[in-house]
Amino acid sequence: MFDHRMTVFDTDEGFVADALPFLAEGLAASGEPPPLAIVAPDRLDLLRDVLGGxxxxxxxxPHTDxxxxxxxxxxxxxxxxLAGHAGPGGRTHLLMEPVWNGRAGRSPRESAEWIRYEALANLLFAPLATTVMCVYDTRTAGAVLIEAARRAHPGTGVYEDPARVAAELDDVPLPPTPSDARRLTEPAPEAVRAWAAGHGLGAADAELFATAVTEAASLGRVTGALLWGEAPGCVCELGLAERIDDPLVGFVPPQATGLAPGQGLWYARQVCAYVDVRDTDGGGTTVRLQYA
Structure with missing residues (x-):
């Protein structure tokens, strides 16, 4: 039931021409709360001007909030x-614009993670009667990014299965492991915490990083762990004996509200800037966590 749309424009007038009918559709929808526009601050000013009263x-x-x-x-x-504010069955209209001229677009690596988010949203929110229109301004989101995003939105003519999009993103090799990485037979929290603190993370961040590693290690039998990097970009790579085939692993929100140990890879993804889950040639899995 998830209705995932996108709009592409290159002028302020183009944005208004697409946004107003979408918001009007939300206002007219029975059983829904007022529509929500999460876009750049200057676009909010445009909406205020045209909406008036x-x-x-x-x-x-503001999308930066x-x-x-x-x-x-x-x-x-x-x-x-959606859990706290949508109507029955997740009914609501959301006009959404990630910060493509900020974090989301600051590097090919970061942009790829946001395209993954766009693609997997079709699976994560599939049961909900939520209507979303994603905003793409060619002045801030480049042509390559927009073409990739079209593959994550049904109705564009080039939509791809989300799992296939995620798999293609995972085909891009990760940076190689440094030769001087610290090797652990098992990622004991106290050992990871002490290593992170020794490489520049403050006490609170070292604790979060160590807990994230522990949560990721709960996915299966750990065959080894490697640590490298300096704060804030501390990295831990775990080898797992089992193969993990679920592209949504760590993306499905837990039933409990709030972030707490015991939530597995969900916790790790919330704490770390990057969590990569890759198959290994021997039938196992490599999980790489980068704190920032």
């Missing part, structure tokens, strides 16, 4: 909003 009927949120972390954090934010 109707502005009070539409929620307006909503997208404050990683793509995995955005999954958590959206899930929490």
């Amino acid at each position: 109707d502005t009070r009927h539409v929620g307006l949120v 909503w997208y404050t972390g990683s793509a995995a954090n955005a999954v958590a934010r959206a899930a929490a909003h």
